[in-house]
Amino acid sequence: MDAPQEKTPDRTGERMNLVRVALDVPLHRHFDYLAPSGDPPTPADIGRRIRVPFGTRARIGIIVDLPAHSDIAPAQLKPAEAILRDLPPLPPDWFRLCEFCAAYYQVPPGEVMLSTLPAGLRRVDPPRARTPKAPARPPAAQAAPPLTAEQEAALAVIDAHAGRGFHAYLLHGVTGSGKTEVYLRLIERALAAGRQALLLVPEINLTPQLEARVAERFPAAGLVSLHSELTEAARARNWRAAFAGQARIVLGTRLAVFTPLPELGLIVVDEEHDPSFKQQDGMRYSARDVAVFRARERGIPIVLGSATPSLESWANATDARARGRYTLLTLRGRAVENARLPAVQRIDTRLEKLQDGLSGALLAGIGKRLARGEQSLVFLNRRGYAPVLACAACGWASRCTRCAANLVLHLADRRLRCHHCGLEQRIPKACPSCGNQDILPFGRGTQRLEEVLAAHFPQARILRVDRDSAKSRKQWEALLERIHGGEADILVGTQMLAKGHDFPRLTLVGVVGADAALHAADWRAPERLFAQLMQVAGRAGRAELAGEVLIQTQFPEHPLYAALVRHDYPAFAAQQLAERAQAGFPPYAYQAMLRAEAQHMAEAIAFLATARAWPEAAAHGDVLLYDPVPMRMARRANYERAQLLAESPSRQALQRFLAGWREAIEAIRAPARLRWHLEVDPLEF
Ligand code: ADP
Numbered sequence: 289m290d291a292p293q294e295k296t297p298d299r300t301g302e303r304m305n306l307v308r309v310a311l312d313v314p315l316h317r318h319f320d321y322l323a324p325s326g327d328p329p330t331p332a333d334i335g336r337r338i339r340v341p342f343g344t345r346a347r348i349g350i351i352v353d354l355p356a357h358s359d360i361a362p363a364q365l366k367p368a369e370a371i372l373r374d375l376p377p378l379p380p381d382w383f384r385l386c387e388f389c390a391a392y393y394q395v396p397p398g399e400v401m402l403s404t405l406p407a408g409l410r411r412v413d414p415p416r417a418r419t420p421k422a423p424a425r426p427p428a429a430q431a432a433p434p435l436t437a438e439q440e441a442a443l444a445v446i447d448a449h450a451g452r453g454f455h456a457y458l459l460h461g462v463t464g465s466g467k468t469e470v471y472l473r474l475i476e477r478a479l480a481a482g483r484q485a486l487l488l489v490p491e492i493n494l495t496p497q498l499e500a501r502v503a504e505r506f507p508a509a510g511l512v513s514l515h516s517e518l519t520e521a522a523r524a525r526n527w528r529a530a531f532a533g534q535a536r537i538v539l540g541t542r543l544a545v546f547t548p549l550p551e552l553g554l555i556v557v558d559e560e561h562d563p564s565f566k567q568q569d570g571m572r573y574s575a576r577d578v579a580v581f582r583a584r585e586r587g588i589p590i591v592l593g594s595a596t597p598s599l600e601s602w603a604n605a606t607d608a609r610a611r612g613r614y615t616l617l618t619l620r621g622r623a624v625e626n627a628r629l630p631a632v633q634r635i636d637t638r639l640e641k642l643q644d645g646l647s648g649a650l651l652a653g654i655g656k657r658l659a660r661g662e663q664s665l666v667f668l669n670r671r672g673y674a675p676v677l678a679c680a681a682c683g684w685a686s687r688c689t690r691c692a693a694n695l696v697l698h699l700a701d702r703r704l705r706c707h708h709c710g711l712e713q714r715i716p717k718a719c720p721s722c723g724n725q726d727i728l729p730f731g732r733g734t735q736r737l738e739e740v741l742a743a744h745f746p747q748a749r750i751l752r753v754d755r756d757s758a759k760s761r762k763q764w765e766a767l768l769e770r771i772h773g774g775e776a777d778i779l780v781g782t783q784m785l786a787k788g789h790d791f792p793r794l795t796l797v798g799v800v801g802a803d804a805a806l807h808a809a810d811w812r813a814p815e816r817l818f819a820q821l822m823q824v825a826g827r828a829g830r831a832e833l834a835g836e837v838l839i840q841t842q843f844p845e846h847p848l849y850a851a852l853v854r855h856d857y858p859a860f861a862a863q864q865l866a867e868r869a870q871a872g873f874p875p876y877a878y879q880a881m882l883r884a885e886a887q888h889m890a891e892a893i894a895f896l897a898t899a900r901a902w903p904e905a906a907a908h909g910d911v912l913l914y915d916p917v918p919m920r921m922a923r924r925a926n927y928e929r930a931q932l933l934a935e936s937p938s939r940q941a942l943q944r945f946l947a948g949w950r951e952a953i954e955a956i957r958a959p960a961r962l963r964w965h966l967e968v969d970p971l972e973f
């Protein structure tokens with residue numbers, strides 16, 4: 289009972305001017321200050337930023353309350369420096385969103401609140417904002433095509449619930465089935481109802497086409513985008529426009545899920561299965577899951593779209609145990625008339641001697657496309673020239689000295705490079721171990737594949753697309769332009785090429801080196817592989833030209849490939865979910881991972897063992913704590929790494945456990961160089 293306390297005047301007998309402030313510090317509490325002198329705050333200042341002294345410097349915080357009383361002795365309270373009133377106060381629903389994330393992901397609330405603001409608004413000395421150019425007069429809106437019957441049906445289901453609060457939909461349809469058109473119609477309805485729409489995409493880098501398409505359809509909606517490649521000023525400007533309600537549509541990557549939107553009426557998460565929605569450092573949150581929470585909290589519809597939904601979402605929509613948490617909407621065909629799904633074939637690589645890793649059928653297929661002036665794409669999800677340089681005489685291999693990983697050979701810039709910590713070395717002329725001059729690249733990456741294809745097709749124009757050739761958005765857009773300008777006959781690339789692009793002349797996709805993921809130790813690997821292959825297959829034959837997909841494999845009978853040949857995601861998902869249920873893996877269990885990194889493995893393990901021995905864990909009988917184990921990549925950037933899995937059949941039980949456990953872990957006295965973090969709903973093991 290703390291109600292009487294509020295009414296009791298403090299010892300001085302008069303109400304003190306106190307502000308309670310959220311700060312971006314690693315402590316799970318807020319901080320009390322005296323109001324700035326001569327500037328008493330009013331309740332309207334709750335949600336405004338404030339400059340306060342903290343330690344030896346000033347910081348920007350957010351006012352979360354004007355308490356009548358503080359637990360801090362009055363003499364210890366410091367005055368705040370200034371309340372910043374350049375923006376309206378952040379609204380209550382935004383606070384609830386941040387507080388939910390803080391509690392769910394075990395992150396300090398101040399860290400959530402401040403880290404989701406644009407950097408410019410967190411600065412003590414913000415750069416002077418330039419007045420933005422007046423927006424150009426909007427061109428006439430691009431007309432919408434008449435809907436297909438399937439699109440009509442999907443929209444009818446959503447319309448039937450319209451205005452009735454929260455509802456989650458899973459829109460399942462292959463690439464080109466017209467999901468984006470459904471989003472656009474829903475956005476249109478939201479705009480007409482005077483609401484804002486939030487459209488989340490996994491990587492804005494890969495979606496300039498979507499941005500253009502939305503802007504063309506709704507030229508007057510003040511579309512803004514929010515992602516990490518914007519300049520600080522542009523990001524702050526766009527964020528303000530969204531917050532002020534001027535921007536009626538916000539298109540953004542995961543962090544955009546936290547944008548305050550006063551009139552939010554619709555959330556769409558495109559490619560909802562994409563791992564990029566998961567932040568892998570700092571606050572390790574899933575923007576898709578946060579979006580669902582936000583929609584529920586705001587009482588609005590949310591649409592999750594994908595050709596290959598995450599198994600979590602698929603179970604929510606189809607598993608009897610989920611009792612229809614999500615409504616499944618399906619688009620079966622392709623939206624463009626006559627466009628058909630590509631024919632997928634497996635090439636059994638056990639039956640022939642490959643030429644530089646390529647089968648006769650794939651080489652013949654590429655040759656045929658060249659002769660017809662069509663494009664081919666060869667997909668290999670491994671960049672670099674070769675994954676390792678090795679000596680056959682003594683067994684030496686190029687290893688990273690800082691990680692438990694190989695150094696990848698990059699012949700293009702004559703380097704050995706670690707893809708985990710960035711370590712680089714020159715390519716040795718001879719084996720560093722035995723002096724053998726004949727050290728050889730082992731295995732194949734995109735650079736080597738490019739070389740091989742150039743040797744087979746000297747007349748072809750070959751373009752490699754991976755994170756080495758498209759480091760920035762600018763480089764990526766330049767590459768796209770060349771592809772669209774018809775400057776490439778053969779594309780070689782990683783999953784970068786697989787996402788969201790229309791290449792009208794592309795009629796052949798070859799897949800090489802995919803088998804590794806079938807038998808990976810990570811039990812999510814097949815889910816990711818299936819999604820990638822569906823996506824890359826979806827590149828073939830988008831327009832009038834029929835497409836063909838050739839998968840080179842040593843396991844042609846594998847059920848994953850069998851489902852792919854039939855374009856049968858539901859069958860694949862059912863098989864995977866059955867396995868997961870059998871093994872007690874998510875989505876049939878809820879997990880959190882405690883990870884520790886230290887100079888020595890023994891320290892990391894000992895820390896986790898202490899955490900595991902938390903006496904109160906026994907009171908949480910429905911939470912299982914596994915043994916601490918070294919991580920699969922046991923060493924990275926000179927840290928040895930270990931992890932401890934906590935698991936429960938109940939999300940609520942796990943949440944109750946985590947709150948107390950996290951506090952107990954914080955109290956463990958750890959060695960100086962030990963780092964640890966807790967990840968809720970981890971995706972990678
Ligand atoms: P997805 O988002 O599922 O990949 P899109 O919405 O981008 O699918 O549609 C694929 C292609 O079909 C696009 O070129 C789009 O303009 C076109 N399209 C979508 N819906 C229709 C429709 N109802 N009539 C004609 N073309 C359509």
Ligand code: ZN
Nearest residue numbers: 679682719722
């Ligand atoms: Zn050697």
Ligand code: ZN
Nearest residue numbers: 688691706709
């Ligand atoms: Zn390394």
